[in-house]
Amino acid sequence: MGTIAKIPGTVLFIRTADHCPAHVHAANAQQGWEIRVFFSYASDELDWQIKCGQPAKSEIEDCMAEVWARIEDCRAQWWRDLKKLCLDNKQVELNGAILRTVPPQKSVKTAKPTMPARGPKGKAKMVKSVISPAVLTVKPKSATYDPATKSVEFTALGSDVIHTGKCP
Incomplete structure (x- = not known):
């Protein structure tokens, strides 16, 4: 697991054996929620999906902002760990x-x-x-x-x- 960032109560990370599309996991173990924030090497847009639990809208926005602030780190970590860009046939x-x-x-x-x-x-x-x-x-x-x-x-x-x- 490659940690991208920590914000109060939440860890943002990339799993070393994950799947496309490229994404960062944001998990808050104390509150029991996890979301995925999707990013791309060929787009400057982010998207998200709740994996489990009930994060507040402000928590989702904080996670999105953190991923955007560290987008180059996210791209580099995904490439280092998974060696795929999720652009096949795109x-x-x-x-x-x-x-x-x-x-x-x-x-x-x-x-x-x-x-x-x-x-x-x-x-x-x-x-x-x-x-x-x-x-x-x-x-x-x-x-x-x-x-x-x-x-x-x-x-x-x-x-x-x-x-x-x-x-x-």
Whole structure:
């Protein structure tokens, strides 16, 4: 168990044999509750789930704030302990040099078609949808994390090219 932080009555930690998605456990043994705070290497959003007990809203908010304040420590500890980034088969994009997950509505398979354009003599012609070349699907077990540079290296499906992007 890798301890990330301690706040009054609560320990935040990462289990050394855990599962995806990447998350931190926050447990208060005295009050009998535990939550999971989910994080990502390709998103700056956090989410949470009550595992057991009844934490107060303020306790959940405190845990979320603590994880956010230590997000780089969380990413580094998860990588050190589990050697997985939980990005296998996820769609990501490199926005500049920043790695971001692609929201479902931006999926490559459901690219929004463009409206027909007018050709010569007023006849309609179809214009093909253009999908951003920066949208990539991460090849399983190809992603690695470098805590020193806070960046992810990965290979995309159908390619041998290594891509690098900084975590948001």
